[in-house]
Amino acid sequence: MDDVRHLYVHLPFCAHRCGYCDFVTVVGRRGQHAAYVDALLAELTLERDLLAPALETLFLGGGTPTFTEPAVLARLLAALPDAREVTVEANPETVTPALAALLREHGVSRVSLGAQSFEPRLLATLDRAAGPDDVRRAVYALRDACFDNISLDLVYGIPGQSAPDLDSDLAAALALEPEHLSCYELEAKPGTRFTHAHAEELARQAAAMEGYFERVVETLIGAGYRWYETANFCVPAGHAGGRDLRAQHNLGYWRGRDYLGLGIGAVSTVAGRRWRNAPSLGSYVGMLRSGSRPRREVEVLPPATRRAEQVLLGLRLDEPLRLAPVAEAVDAAGWERVERLGLAERRRDERGEEAIALTQRGRFLGGAVTAEVLA
Amino acid sequence: MDPARIRNFSIIAHIDHGKSTLADRILEVTGTLSGRDMREQVLDTMELERERGITIKAQAVRVAWKGHQLNLIDTPGHVDFTYEVSRSLQACEGAVLVVDAAQGVEAQTVANAYLAIENNLEIVAVVNKIDLPQADPDGRAAELGGLIGEPPDRVLRASAKTGFGVEAVLDAVVERIPPPTGDPNTASRALVFDSSYDQYRGVVAFVRVVDGSFRARERLRAMAQGTRFEVEELGFFSPTMRPAESLAAGEVGYVITGLKDVSRLRVGDTLTSEASPAAAPLPGYKDVKPTVFAGLFPTDSDDYPELRDALDRLKLNDAALFYEPETSQALGFGFRCGFLGLLHMEIVRERLEREFDLDLIVTAPNVAYQVETPTGEIVEVHNPADMPSDVERVEEPYIKASVIVPKEFVGAVMELCNERRGRFDHMEYLSEQRVHLTYELPLGEIVLDFYDQLKSRTRGYASFDYDLAGFREGSLVRVDVLVGGEPVDALSLIVHREGAYARGRALVERLREEIPRQFFDVPIQAAIGSRVIARETVKAKRKDVLAKCYGGDITRKRKLLERQKAGKKRMKQVGAVEVPQEAFLAVLNLNEDGGGRRGG
Numbered sequence A: 001m002d003d004v005r006h007l008y009v010h011l012p013f014c015a016h017r018c019g020y021c022d023f024v025t026v027v028g029r030r031g032q033h034a035a036y037v038d039a040l041l042a043e044l045t046l047e048r049d050l051l052a053p054a055l056e057t058l059f060l061g062g063g064t065p066t067f068t069e070p071a072v073l074a075r076l077l078a079a080l081p082d083a084r085e086v087t088v089e090a091n092p093e094t095v096t097p098a099l100a101a102l103l104r105e106h107g108v109s110r111v112s113l114g115a116q117s118f119e120p121r122l123l124a125t126l127d128r129a130a131g132p133d134d135v136r137r138a139v140y141a142l143r144d145a146c147f148d149n150i151s152l153d154l155v156y157g158i159p160g161q162s163a164p165d166l167d168s169d170l171a172a173a174l175a176l177e178p179e180h181l182s183c184y185e186l187e188a189k190p191g192t193r194f195t196h197a198h199a200e201e202l203a204r205q206a207a208a209m210e211g212y213f214e215r216v217v218e219t220l221i222g223a224g225y226r227w228y229e230t231a232n233f234c235v236p237a238g239h240a241g242g243r244d245l246r247a248q249h250n251l252g253y254w255r256g257r258d259y260l261g262l263g264i265g266a267v268s269t270v271a272g273r274r275w276r277n278a279p280s281l282g283s284y285v286g287m288l289r290s291g292s293r294p295r296r297e298v299e300v301l302p303p304a305t306r307r308a309e310q311v312l313l314g315l316r317l318d319e320p321l322r323l324a325p326v327a328e329a330v331d332a333a334g335w336e337r338v339e340r341l342g343l344a345e346r347r348r349d350e351r352g353e354e355a356i357a358l359t360q361r362g363r364f365l366g367g368a369v370t371a372e373v374l375a
Numbered sequence B: 001m002d003p004a005r006i007r008n009f010s011i012i013a014h015i016d017h018g019k020s021t022l023a024d025r026i027l028e029v030t031g032t033l034s035g036r037d038m039r040e041q042v043l044d045t046m047e048l049e050r051e052r053g054i055t056i057k058a059q060a061v062r063v064a065w066k067g068h069q070l071n072l073i074d075t076p077g078h079v080d081f082t083y084e085v086s087r088s089l090q091a092c093e094g095a096v097l098v099v100d101a102a103q104g105v106e107a108q109t110v111a112n113a114y115l116a117i118e119n120n121l122e123i124v125a126v127v128n129k130i131d132l133p134q135a136d137p138d139g140r141a142a143e144l145g146g147l148i149g150e151p152p153d154r155v156l157r158a159s160a161k162t163g164f165g166v167e168a169v170l171d172a173v174v175e176r177i178p179p180p181t182g183d184p185n186t187a188s189r190a191l192v193f194d195s196s197y198d199q200y201r202g203v204v205a206f207v208r209v210v211d212g213s214f215r216a217r218e219r220l221r222a223m224a225q226g227t228r229f230e231v232e233e234l235g236f237f238s239p240t241m242r243p244a245e246s247l248a249a250g251e252v253g254y255v256i257t258g259l260k261d262v263s264r265l266r267v268g269d270t271l272t273s274e275a276s277p278a279a280a281p282l283p284g285y286k287d288v289k290p291t292v293f294a295g296l297f298p299t300d301s302d303d304y305p306e307l308r309d310a311l312d313r314l315k316l317n318d319a320a321l322f323y324e325p326e327t328s329q330a331l332g333f334g335f336r337c338g339f340l341g342l343l344h345m346e347i348v349r350e351r352l353e354r355e356f357d358l359d360l361i362v363t364a365p366n367v368a369y370q371v372e373t374p375t376g377e378i379v380e381v382h383n384p385a386d387m388p389s390d391v392e393r394v395e396e397p398y399i400k401a402s403v404i405v406p407k408e409f410v411g412a413v414m415e416l417c418n419e420r421r422g423r424f425d426h427m428e429y430l431s432e433q434r435v436h437l438t439y440e441l442p443l444g445e446i447v448l449d450f451y452d453q454l455k456s457r458t459r460g461y462a463s464f465d466y467d468l469a470g471f472r473e474g475s476l477v478r479v480d481v482l483v484g485g486e487p488v489d490a491l492s493l494i495v496h497r498e499g500a501y502a503r504g505r506a507l508v509e510r511l512r513e514e515i516p517r518q519f520f521d522v523p524i525q526a527a528i529g530s531r532v533i534a535r536e537t538v539k540a541k542r543k544d545v546l547a548k549c550y551g552g553d554i555t556r557k558r559k560l561l562e563r564q565k566a567g568k569k570r571m572k573q574v575g576a577v578e579v580p581q582e583a584f585l586a587v588l589n590l591n592e593d594g595g596g597r598r599g600g
Helices: A030-050 A070-079 A098-107 A120-125 A133-143 A165-177 A193-197 A197-220 A247-254 A281-289 A302-313 A324-329 A332-340 A360-364 A366-373 B021-030 B046-053 B079-091 B105-117 B138-150 B166-176 B303-317 B342-355 B408-419 B450-457 B497-514 B554-569 B581-589
Strands: A006-011 A055-062 A083-088 A110-118 A150-158 A180-185 A227-228 A230-232 A258-264 A267-270 A271-279 A294-299 A344-348 A354-359 B006-015 B059-066 B068-075 B093-098 B122-128 B189-198 B202-211 B213-215 B219-222 B228-230 B233-237 B243-244 B246-248 B252-256 B270-273 B292-297 B322-326 B332-339 B360-362 B369-372 B380-382 B395-404 B421-431 B436-444 B462-476 B474-485 B493-496 B520-530 B531-538 B570-573 B577-579
Touching: A006 A070, A006 A247, A030 A070, A030 A110, A030 A258, A030 A281, A055 A247, A070 A098, A083 A247, A098 A133, A110 A133, A110 A180, A120 A344, A133 A150, A150 A165, A150 A197, A150 B554, A165 A197, A180 A197, A193 A197, A193 A366, A197 A227, A197 A360, A247 A302, A267 B554, A302 A324, A302 A366, A302 B554, A332 A366, A354 A360, A366 B554, B006 B021, B006 B079, B021 B059, B021 B093, B021 B122, B021 B166, B059 B166, B059 B233, B059 B252, B068 B166, B079 B105, B079 B189, B093 B105, B093 B138, B093 B166, B105 B122, B105 B138, B105 B395, B105 B462, B122 B138, B122 B243, B202 B213, B202 B246, B202 B395, B233 B246, B246 B252, B292 B303, B292 B322, B303 B342, B332 B342, B332 B462, B342 B360, B360 B581, B369 B554, B395 B408, B408 B421, B408 B436, B408 B450, B436 B462, B474 B497, B493 B497, B497 B520, B497 B531, B577 B581
Parallel strands: A006 A055, A006 A258, A055 A083, A083 A110, A110 A150, A150 A180, B006 B068, B006 B093, B093 B122
Antiparallel strands: A180 A230, A227 A230, A258 A267, A267 A271, A271 A294, A344 A354, B059 B068, B189 B202, B189 B270, B202 B252, B213 B246, B219 B228, B219 B270, B233 B243, B233 B252, B292 B332, B292 B360, B322 B332, B369 B380, B369 B395, B395 B436, B395 B462, B421 B436, B474 B493, B474 B520, B520 B531, B570 B577
């Protein structure tokens, strides 16, 4: 059976909304946390049959999952099925020793901290509540609670940022010795107040972005990390006692696996269908309370579309993509062109089967190379 | 009708000075058209003409005024159609010269006035739009009187919009314009001053009968071209088609020829009876030749047959349009088209896109060159890519340009003309504020962006007109462009040797901005023969990937990629380099100083 082995749970609540954020979030509403968690669990019950008996990964994303009322969060964690990897996203200012202990007690194995930057001026630009010391304190609290898989998120291309700022952010992050790092360029959505307010500076940052990206990759590889996905780095297994520290949940996405998403705005992809729950909190809680599924936007993914997605996702990884299942999605002439230019290469996967991957330079140009390769 | 009671006249004016409104008002005042039937600007038939405020095809309308037959002959309103205008004027004995009371004399007013004077027409000068708040009727009357050598009090005042003064204009037409001369009893001759094409009836000629008379069913001959046909129907417009038994000396009307191709009956030709032909044609016929050329290519090469059919159909109605198949390495199959001028080119392009729904790439326009090869052979070159590398001498077309501009912009206009290899000819004050400048300029310096530059450097105040002034030898070279080492034929241009370096420099700098960064460095070079005169590099891109891609992002990411792929399809492949279509227009927008944009 192709049962779903990856479960995502969306916890939308935040203390406030950061200017650059475009996720489905809900500010405050402490009184509604419990009702929302009830709805999440009701949705889980409705979709339970889709899930495999044993999950590989569970991921609580947000929003700020750790902003959720601790008792409510504890109830949710207790009710969710167990998984080999359980990740929770956290904002540094919410991570107290008590919270760290709560997470640990409820089987959380991995915490992803939204550090974004260590420069107070840039954190202010992003409307982030945490300061650099909050990030450090959060990491120490997690270490004290015996977390041995911590990820830090960094953002670059922030209005006002310079190359030396980025260097010191990377150095500050590395000093905390995280097992995993995610580094994203700031994506300013057109039409938002943030984009409008920083238009000129964002244009300057956009011009500098390719330099930043190279700097991030160079620095982290230099520090011994594995650049296993376009924006993701981890301590290699060889330096971690053989543990695979890649984000197993996200690897599921990149390998084209099916996944179930619960909560408002959450996306699921199961057996050739993808759906996104409507973002309205009231409607979500109301529908599930009355025993029906939430409103959803459904997209049918024909096999050809699935194959194209497997190529575009798989080529983000450093591990080779087995060719046979996706061969129809690859344009021979386009492939030859990027191969000749040294942007992609044929390899063997771990089973010795024919596979494809991007070269180091090709990975910097992954979007354009994929556009070339796809039939 | 007794020729003594006939008056044939045109209304001539600068664009938007009110010619069409006055014509409409004349139809109304004379009862030719009741107010209820009034359709705004009846004489302009095509949609495009109305939008642009210009008239492409002339018609003639017969109206009655106080016992006289007045034939109002409409003229095309633009420089590109000077020859057609002059044929229309040749069909008249007089012209009503209209000037906007706010704007005053403009370049086309001057050009039209000179044309009228050359054709020995009696001019009835009218200051129009006197109802406008900014109108200065007295000042404009003085300007206009000065232009045609008449005292200002002979200049009429009118407002075609309100109808004020229109009757006085008609009275002046009757009183001042002489009746047609010509012999009603001799061998017949009629001037073809315009023609149009009707899908069902073929070529319709607009004629002015000079001598004798013409009857329906009569067999006729066009004297210059030798075309023979039988008159299917003749008559006049008032304002719609009114068939008649005959058209007599002095009268103006239409002749339905049944010919299936406009090129067989050209404007300016003389019709005569085949049975008893006249001894000599009327003077002045000339075969109009295109002066401006450009390549037209379908964006999607599958549309080539549609483009060919569309040109075939336009040609039926537009004898001046010239086209021949052209193959470009960069742009594929298309046509090299010849036009009477830039406006004509613009009209054809718009009609192809609008009426035939074609998506086109139009290359930068160029002029026709007369080239003498070392063997003494003379060839006409319509395409820079066809310029032989070994030439004895090259001649390029010149124009006499006429610019009217407020005096504070005289320096700016002179500077522009000097940059464009202009030779100063004459300067004259039309009034205290406004100056009339004439320059001789190579047409090749005009076709790219002269007009835009003129407008921008004079804040829109300059008006411009020109006349062709023959071919002259020039020190000209062909500049080729290489992208990624491959020559791009569609970007070759012919320039004066002295300006070649600056043009080449500007062109490669412009292309560097237009060509997106690729997976590898792309050199862009400008070369004369094998000598590279300018070089720029589009540096290879270093990053092109979305940072974030998780479960909720996949659909969006896939759609972005699909869009990226679709964008690639619109690119033209030059060797291994993808070149956007806009780059082929780079040549059009070079900076006037030839220096290109600064940038690092």
